[in-house]
Amino acid sequence: MALGGNAFATDTRPLTMRGQFELAERVAEDLLPLLRDAAPLLVTHGNGPQVGHMLTRVERSLGEAYAVPLEVCVAETEGELGYVLMQSLHNVMRANDLQRPVASVLTQVRVDADDPAFRQPSKPIGPFYDGPRAAALRADGFEVMEDAGRGYRRVVASPAPREILDCEVLVALWRMGAVVIGAGGGGVPVVERSGRIEGVEAVVDKDATAELLARLLGARRLLLVTAVPCAYRDFGKPSQRAIGCIDPDEAEAALAEGHFAPGSMAPKVRAGTAFARACAGAGECVICAPENLRAALDGQSGTRIRYGAEGGARAARGEGQ
Numbered sequence: 001m002a003l004g005g006n007a008f009a010t011d012t013r014p015l016t017m018r019g020q021f022e023l024a025e026r027v028a029e030d031l032l033p034l035l036r037d038a039a040p041l042l043v044t045h046g047n048g049p050q051v052g053h054m055l056t057r058v059e060r061s062l063g064e065a066y067a068v069p070l071e072v073c074v075a076e077t078e079g080e081l082g083y084v085l086m087q088s089l090h091n092v093m094r095a096n097d098l099q100r101p102v103a104s105v106l107t108q109v110r111v112d113a114d115d116p117a118f119r120q121p122s123k124p125i126g127p128f129y130d131g132p133r134a135a136a137l138r139a140d141g142f143e144v145m146e147d148a149g150r151g152y153r154r155v156v157a158s159p160a161p162r163e164i165l166d167c168e169v170l171v172a173l174w175r176m177g178a179v180v181i182g183a184g185g186g187g188v189p190v191v192e193r194s195g196r197i198e199g200v201e202a203v204v205d206k207d208a209t210a211e212l213l214a215r216l217l218g219a220r221r222l223l224l225v226t227a228v229p230c231a232y233r234d235f236g237k238p239s240q241r242a243i244g245c246i247d248p249d250e251a252e253a254a255l256a257e258g259h260f261a262p263g264s265m266a267p268k269v270r271a272g273t274a275f276a277r278a279c280a281g282a283g284e285c286v287i288c289a290p291e292n293l294r295a296a297l298d299g300q301s302g303t304r305i306r307y308g309a310e311g312g313a314r315a316a317r318g319e320g321q
Helices: 017-030 032-037 048-060 070-095 131-139 167-175 206-217 248-256 265-279 290-297 312-316
Strands: 041-045 102-105 108-111 123-129 144-146 152-156 161-164 179-182 188-193 196-199 221-225 284-288 303-305
Touching: 017 032, 017 070, 017 290, 032 070, 032 290, 041 070, 041 167, 041 206, 048 070, 048 123, 070 102, 070 179, 070 188, 102 167, 123 131, 131 144, 131 152, 161 167, 161 206, 167 179, 167 206, 206 221, 206 265, 221 265, 221 290, 248 265, 265 284, 265 303, 284 290
Parallel strands: 041 179, 102 179, 108 188, 221 284
Antiparallel strands: 108 161, 123 152, 144 152, 188 196, 284 303
């Protein structure tokens, strides 16, 4: 399961530690159907807002505290949110007379040093800046671009995940029945040079990492939990239609036609399509909102990407549910 950033932050109130705990506990309650089933469960999550705040702290403390590179910011926020999720899950399970171990694992994800993403950084991170501050950052060697007309932001590489270095630990915990929290924020990005592992300034897409983890674990279902109840054709337009079931070929065609937003739903559909292909009919991806999880697991809500999806062609055209 990959939890979106809305699991810990909202647009309607400032980001605080207390607010993160409150939101995480609400999500943990939504996960009760899975927790009661006692099926193996691995949870990963986004950390975009938290990394942004961490970068702000780093920038404002320059000259007074040691600098922290981006991959260390990813590691620190992975630890922060792992703690928040662990505590929230423990409290919700205790309140519902459930007993399952919960473990959070700081996870390194290897990327290719020559990934094309390093030559064309495109992932916006951190706070918004005005023109003069953006120019100063460029002069200091940072990549900066305008984002959504709201100002300028740093952009970094978002390379594809190639290997989960701590996968054996995750698998062992997963098989013993623990609720495992791992690869938060897509994992800490590292590269291999001359036989050594080194951190690299990048951000790995969490949905892509979740898809890789699901395949390595031999999972039969990949759950991508987000702020909307399902994927839509022409999202935000008058022609918007919900997509129910869709097979990987039709999902790929809809991606190519531009039906999904590049920074939000497109990575989820891309990851779900890759997982369904890898499962060759033995597994599926479900995209849903946390409050609709039970209905989505029962096939009554959400978007399902799988081979043999009944009515898939109709769903791809926006004629489904």
